[in-house]
Amino acid sequence: MTVLADDPTAAAILAAASCYPVPPVGRSPAIDAVRASRTSQCLAVGRDGVMLIVRRPWLELDIPVTPPFPAYLPYGSVGERRAELRCGLMPRELLGRILDHFRAALPNEAAAFVLWNENERSFSIHYPQIDDATPSRVTYRSPILAPDQHLICDIHSHAHGAAFFSATDDADDAHSTKIALVLGRLGQPEGPAIASRLCAGGMFLPLPRSPFSGDDDAA
Numbered sequence: 404m405t406v407l408a409d410d411p412t413a414a415a416i417l418a419a420a421s422c423y424p425v426p427p428v429g430r431s432p433a434i435d436a437v438r439a440s441r442t443s444q445c446l447a448v449g450r451d452g453v454m455l456i457v458r459r460p461w462l463e464l465d466i467p468v469t470p471p472f473p474a475y476l477p478y479g480s481v482g483e484r485r486a487e488l489r490c491g492l493m494p495r496e497l498l499g500r501i502l503d504h505f506r507a508a509l510p511n512e513a514a515a516f517v518l519w520n521e522n523e524r525s526f527s528i529h530y531p532q533i534d535d536a537t538p539s540r541v542t543y544r545s546p547i548l549a550p551d552q553h554l555i556c557d558i559h560s561h562a563h564g565a566a567f568f569s570a571t572d573d574a575d576d577a578h579s580t581k582i583a584l585v586l587g588r589l590g591q592p593e594g595p596a597i598a599s600r601l602c603a604g605g606m607f608l609p610l611p612r613s614p615f616s617g618d619d620d621a622a
């Protein structure tokens with residue numbers, strides 16, 4: 404087998420973030436193994452660009468990270484982009500309970516996590532310890548998870564303010580794989596407003612649809 408790095412640390416890093424060319428037939432045992440895995444990721448290099456493939460117990464994400472190459476490569480296609488929740492959609496009732504919690508915290512911001520238990524395939528809400536909360540700021544920590552628990556969704560309120568991801572939110576979310584939601588305009592007749600994104604691979608991706616069940620609108 405070809406050695407990609409002499410240094411053991413460099414070799415370990417490359418092994419944890421592998422890069423595979425797509426054969427002309429479009430199927431590869433190595434790429435199939437990543438796609439079928441519980442937790443891993445790789446880059447697939449095809450004639451039509453590079454696809455980041457991320458697998459978590461709760462997530463299947465195939466996302467192009469480059470445009471198609473102008474150079475000819477004798478490779479197959481990386482295939483279609485996709486983002487699927489292996490855990491299924493979050494129960495809409497959880498969003499209602501979190502909104503009630505956030506409204507009760509007004510005029511301050513507040514926070515909540517949605518956790519998923521992989522063994523029981525059940526969702527739950529975790530309200531974090533709040534270090535500091537004002538009408539324009541909330542600081543809180545991610546929960547310590549049991550081995551069968553996964554942090555699916557990180558939700559914070561912008562209280563009466565608009566729903567958007569601030570520069571602080573971008574910095575907080577940069578290294579996570581999770582759904583992030585901001586709920587704003589709470590306690591107002593036209594509210595609430597929701598901003599959403601999938602954080603993965605250092606990118607912030609739009610959600611193709613609401614992550615909550617029983618809601619056909621993009622949230």
Ligand SMILES: [Zn+2]
Binds near residue numbers: 559560561567568572
């Ligand atoms: Zn924010």
